[in-house]
Amino acid sequence: MNHFLPASPVAVPLSIAALLAAVNQHIPRRLADALAMAASLWSVIACLWLLMKSSHGLIVYWMGGWEPRNGAAIGISFTIDPLGAGAAAFASSLVLVALVFSAHYFDSVGTIFHVLMLAFLGAMCGFSLTGDIFNLFVFFELMSAAAFALCGYKTEESGPIQGALNFAVTNTIGAFMALSGIGLLYGRTGALNMAQIGKSLGQTHDGLVVAAFVMITCGFLVKAALVPFHFWLADAHAVAPTPVCVLFSGIMVELGLYAVARVYWTMFHGALAQFEAQTRAIFVSLGVLTAIVGALMSFAQRHIKRLLAYSTISHTGLMLVAFAMLAHGALAGLALYVLGHGLLKGALFLSAGILLHHLGSIDELNLRGKGREAIRASGLMLFLALGLSGVPPYGTFLGEALIDSAAEKLHYSWISYIFMFAGIVTAAAVLRVAGRIYFGWGQDLDRSQQDEGETDEGRETSGGKEVPATMFVPTLVLLLLGLGMSFIPGLRVKTQAAAMEFMDQGAYQQQVLEHAAPPAYVPHAEESLLPGIVRGIVSTLLALIVAGLVLLPHPLRRGIEGFSGGVSFVLRPLRILHSGHMGDYVAWLTAGVAAIGGLFAYFIH
Amino acid sequence: MSQAVSEFLRMLPFLVAAWLFVVGLYGIVTSRHLVHLIMCLVVVQTSTYLLLLGVGYKIGAAAPIFADIPVGTPAVDPVTHALMLTDIVVEATVMALLLALAIQAEERAGSVDPEQLRIMRG
Amino acid sequence: MNYQARTALFIVSGLGFLCFYIWGLHGLPGLGHYPGPYGNLINSLTVYERHATDAVTAVNFDYRGFDTLGEEFILFASVMGANLLLRKQKDDREEDPPLDRAQDRVVPPTSDAIRVTGLALVLPIVVFGLYTISHGQLTPGGGFQGGVILASMPLIIYLCGDYKAFDQVTSHVLSEVTEAVGAGGYAIAGLISIVFGLNYLTNFIPLGQTGDVLSSGTILLISVLTGLEVAGGLVVLMIAFFRQTLVYRKADDESREQDEPSRQ
């Protein structure tokens, strides 16, 4: 079993994918569903097992049995730690949920959908588990290739094609950028194993190391959709089939960030250690900018999936802020936050999918007052919106609490206001949607505002009065898991230990290259959750107030007109910048890389 | 003379790689035709070949094929070649996917000019 | 942004990026001064440990075989994706008569010389492709290169003007299955190692005599599977593109009709 389990989260889904492709159209739909679900279920189990096992030290698994010679790696390793295994387990669970949801959702073309989903799954697992930088790139590309195809799945419409094009071009450029960085590193160290590169780089921090760091980081940040690399995300989410959105928002974007953290802690930490303060400042500013832009743009949308997509952008900004603390408490908080957010956002997208299935539209203004017909979906949405603002016991608040206490020690306590701001605005946006759809509050459709680009999309199903259990139950399960994770005993302590393991560069190198024994990690005692609880409740109340103000009936709106005028004064130019033009996206991408690179170059030399 | 040339050559493949990367991006930013844009993306990708090729090369070394030369002869790095092979196949397939998207863009949106494909604004 | 603003933004940031990149490149040891140790280690090991004389093939299919697995699936997923995107839509049918008839263009018949030469080339190309695949561990070549060569064979048949033969040779289902078998075979070949109590993708076949065709264990097996995958994948891709534009040179409509249902 020890020979099989570490490789199986990649090998099993890929084998099943190939099998399903070979028998395309010759097997019944239900059998294909069952096989695909079985493969993803297997990945969940295997990854959970790896998660348990690796909490006592890294699992280092050499593909092809090529153990390192004299401390030099000659093969590819899976280097599995609890956070990596956790990411893979979470990705597999979301794939499973998405497959269950789509069982009655798609009028699928042969088995192509299943094949692509399984390839996507295998890529995400490999991406989380690998310990080799080029292998990371290969799985990054596999993830992208499957994602592009899934994104353009609904070829009958014009939107998906344009969204997929923007997605594909920007992400491919990001991948080439990361590959160039990898080339630079290889030119310096002659190694591809991350542990060995880290060892070989040591403390040097010349131009090459900085350039490699910035290029690899920016390549992955394109996937993580940080401003100014974020444009593709809203487009891709707005058009991808709903079950696929769950994966994009719930885990794929976060995996971009995971890769940044992995790369930093295994390879560059030694080199950049004396510039920790500057690194922190740069990433915090980037994250804060992203959180604010994402939140504002989210509030301005009426296409519900696009709204959710911008909210994801806002939350990845917060996640980058958490990573930027470069402390184990914040990293543990980040892990919990990703989990909570992924469950929540997944459930939100699924409920949007139910709306689309039931009412045939995804435009907030079109759906005004129609929610009574789809009461379960809109009711769920209300619940979920509260989670976005971090109300306890929703899982995100656990993460926020950890991040806050870590930030406080680093004199960054002001970032908790950013967390509150992003939480309030994105939650208010979803509450507004739910209020408008379910209760029919707020303005009616204003036909004068037509030049807004895509606001709606076609059905993905044949529609129907009934919402099948395969759609409703997964949504509910995600919601309950998101609530339940707060009650797992010792979760925070265990995650902190895992984060310490993740960040220990020296122990990582010794375990990978020299079979060293793992050290034991003893995190601090649990801190009080009370401030987090209070803050969560305050944000939720504020979110309710903001949403209420927006939805006020006409006569009462007068009072806040000046305020909303101010808001749209800020929003207008921001929306114009999101032009939907691929050239703009690439120009901003280059500008982002140049700016981040320039800042690092300035600080380090 | 040959000294000067070899000093110039020391950085040449890398400079060309950097140049091609940026020029390709320029083509993408200013492109008015999706197919042109995709071919510019190919140019960006070739930049990574040049970088890897330059990194793995050794002066005066043979190709890493030990059929005719004895083991131990200095040979260039086979790993970068393997990486480039991977890169080339990836290129062809990703470009195929993009070209397919371009065909669909013409079909569904009636244009291949990024200027006209702006349904995703705001 | 308008064209000028966009170009201006790019020129400023592109130059910034270029400077930054070159600043990083200056840290490289310079062309021809490869630092090692990875490549040197592989060069000294392949012949002894793997009985393969082409180090690149050994890296691709053994030392870093797992990368190649991922990369096979990139090909596989992209082909699936392109196929999905290029499938005929329902509303295309009526407005899509064979192109040439719609434009009243007469296709010049292919000359006999081209046809004979072309068809005579088919066999050598197949042999050459198979040779390249099977000698990958010895001389330059291997699954990728041989697969690509094999995939060019149907093109020649098409050039010879025999669309019917092209259609038969490239029968969609067959090439799709070939592709899937190649990709899946690779993933499963890795699993066989596990049955022998070895790590994923470890060699489990005797290494044989260095220099023989049947040598270097799994490298050969994986090379063949990769060849299948690449050939199948590229043929599926090319058919997908060809079907978009194909010039029907003969009365091929029946064969087209028969083929349609299986592709939906």
Next chain:
Amino acid sequence: MIVLQAGILLFVGVIGTAVVFTRNPLNQVIGLTFYGLLMALMFFIFQAPDVAFSQIVIGAVVLPLMVLLTLAKLKVKEQRRK
């Protein structure tokens, strides 16, 4: 040998730039084919026969062919729309 290497690298740089600046896709694809062949030649000169082998087929045949087929399809579509 050194002069040959420098020459081909420069040539690759120039042709790559030319490919980007050729705005008409039909002309560009001719440039791209030539560029692919040039790349293959460069791989040979830099002792990478394996890579050169795939580059010849992919860069000079498969990729340009796909681009040409795409252009043909786009042209037909465009004409039909008019």
